[in-house]
Amino acid sequence: MKQNNRLRTIRSTALGALAASLLSVSLAQAQIPNKTLVYCSEGSPAGFDPAQYTTGTDFTANTFTVYNRLVEFERGGTKVEPGLAEKWDISADGKTYTFHLRHGVKFQTTSFFKPAREFTADDVIFTFQRMLDSNQPFRKAYPVQFPYFTDMGLDKLITKVEKTDPYTVVFTLKEVNAPFIQNLAMEYASILSAEYADQLLKAGKAADINQKPVGTGPFIFRSYTKDATIRFDGNPEYWKPGAVKLSKLIFSITPDPGVRVQKLKRDECQVMSYPRPADIAALKADAKIAMPSQPGFNLGYLSYNVTHKPVDKLEVRQALDMAINKKAIIDSVYQGAGQAATNPMPPTQWSYDKNLKSASYDPAKAKALLAKAGFPNGFDISLWAMPVQRAYNPNARLMAEMIQADWAKIGVRAKIVTYEWGEYIKRAHAGEDDAMLIGWTGDNGDPDNWLGTLLGCDAMNGNNFSKWCHKPFDTLVQKGRETSDQAQRTKFYIEAQQIFAQQLPFSPIAHSTVYQPVSKKVTDMRIEPLGYARFDGVGLQ
Structure with missing residues (x-):
């Protein structure tokens, strides 16, 4: 009888845990409003592996949708704030940076990857070793250039990247580097999943990291039709509570600026990139469109x-x-x-x-x-x-x-x-x-x-x-x-x-x-001084 009671207790506890788990997932998903925003972008991204690229077109389509970095720029500014690292320490001689990583961060679940573990120091090590070490196995399988990393001399500056425990990473520099923390907030430093990279390597498909991205960011990549559309879903497990306010984000690739204007006016897109100077007066005159600007x-x-x-x-x-x-x-x-x-x-x-x-x-x-x-x-x-x-x-x-x-x-x-x-x-x-x-x-x-x-x-x-x-x-x-x-x-x-x-x-x-033309239905879209568009924190009325 005692055994049966104990079994019943275990079952009810398990069912309770399952119900709580399902409830937390449904609550997380319920927090994302059922809203779809269409962004009329000016060009097609060259790919979805941020370390390879240097243009705003690429960064808007990958860095600030799919990925995060150890440290990040605040929305609408250049101030650095904690990202995947909750905090960091700098040694007295200015050459050692210790990053304390955030716990409980999940990599995205997609149709092509289901993570078996959460974000840890291993992912940081993989991300940077790939750029530092030409003999790193993934880099050998998929040899590409890392222009930002080398342009800033980081390949020579960083002497080693080590984990001291699963949530602590230490960077050792050859010399003092005043802009180092600012540089780590940049796009090339987006953190990749080492587990996903291992899966691709074993399947002989390392190059897929540039076409099928996986990160910890606010939006999950779903599909890309070249020169036409990129589709993302809001990430229900994003680690920043309340930051994802769109269930669907669609990039409508529209190279002609005149066509972008017409789509915005017809509400076929709610945000557009790069208006022509000649179109600014007409956009300002449209009662349904807001036209914030800054130097x-x-x-x-x-x-x-x-x-x-x-x-x-x-x-x-x-x-x-x-x-x-x-x-x-x-x-x-x-x-x-x-x-x-x-x-x-x-x-x-x-x-x-x-x-x-x-x-x-x-x-x-x-x-x-x-x-x-x-x-x-x-x-x-x-x-x-x-x-x-x-x-x-x-x-x-x-x-x-x-x-x-x-x-x-x-x-x-x-x-x-x-x-x-x-x-x-x-x-x-x-x-x-x-x-x-x-x-x-x-x-x-x-x-x-x-x-x-x-x-x-x-x-x-x-x-x-x-x-x-x-x-x-x-x-x-x-x-x-x-x-x-x-x-x-x-x-x-x-x-x-x-x-x-x-x-x-x-x-x-x-x-x-x-200028950043947006439908007046859009909430909290900010002009990014660093030249890309971001949709975390952006909503629709």
Whole structure:
């Protein structure tokens, strides 16, 4: 009889636990309102493995939907807050960072992966060892480049990553690195599932990590139809209570900005990317659409590939720069939503040198400089124009045509070249261009993200599209990284900006104002100063 009572107790306890478990799951799922938001995005992502990519199009589609990082930027800002690490300690010498990981975080359950365990230190170790160690088995099975990681010199900076227990990870650095925590909040540092990677490796399908992503983030990847749609479901087990307010998130890939506007007006999408300057007035006039804006933390520029003749000559670069009527470009391309750029960073970035001046528009002087450089009759050059709109350049084709016309006045014959966006970036990394239109939106609020990432010697095969490695400049950038005092860092960065202005590896063109058109039904959509869109915390009325 006692045994039967005990059995009944065990059964009722088990049933109670099961009911509680089912209730907690249903409550978690019930917390996500049954709402579908459609985002009209400007382009197709190149893939879903954040460590491989450098564009906002990719990051919006993967980093801030599927994944989390140890530390994260607050929504709508550049302040770093805890992510998968609840807290961290920094050693007295500034070279050891100890991260204390969050307990109870679940990786997403998908049609292609069902996790057997929660997030632990093993996942952090896998994520970083893959980038650090060229002999790591997963990397050997799926060999790819990690441009951000190497551009910032992190492959040389991080000497080891170790777990001291399942919820503690220690990073040891070769030297002090002032922006290290900011850098760890960036997209490349998104934490992958080591268990999922092992499954892919055993199945001989390592490359699937780029097509079928699994993370701990607010949205679960469901499907991608190339150049058409990406579908996500709200994550009912997301570790941030109340952050997921959409049951379905759909990216409607719409490269034509005019079509994006029409879809927004017809409520076929509720958020759109990158309106054309010409459409801003009409969008502002629509009673159903909100148009928040703010000064852009960005820079549109014209890069010169200094490994190609004749732009390897300083006088030639100076002549090409001087021949461009930048005021006309700002008037025509940005249409009142841009400011002239003189520096390799925006005015809102601390350490910006406000005394730096760019050369005035002067075709006659430019022609004389060309003659002095040995090109009295000009030369032929390729001028690459981006196929997509970006926050820093709303119409690269028009900008290229205006530069082409300006250069023709000094005898330079420019052939405009373009490719699909992913191909454009890939070929530019390979150094195929002579000159190219490109730009940058800051990633982490630190000056190193401009000077180091766009112009440092470590970045020559990455985002340093000029392929410019100038030791005096690079030494100042390195000193800035290794110094914690912001006043001292500012001195190094101002001196570096002055060297940039003397050497001119690229021509700064403009900083643009960023607009984010949204349906008035959308709640709490924020403009992200770092150039992507985020949908955690976003809801629909």
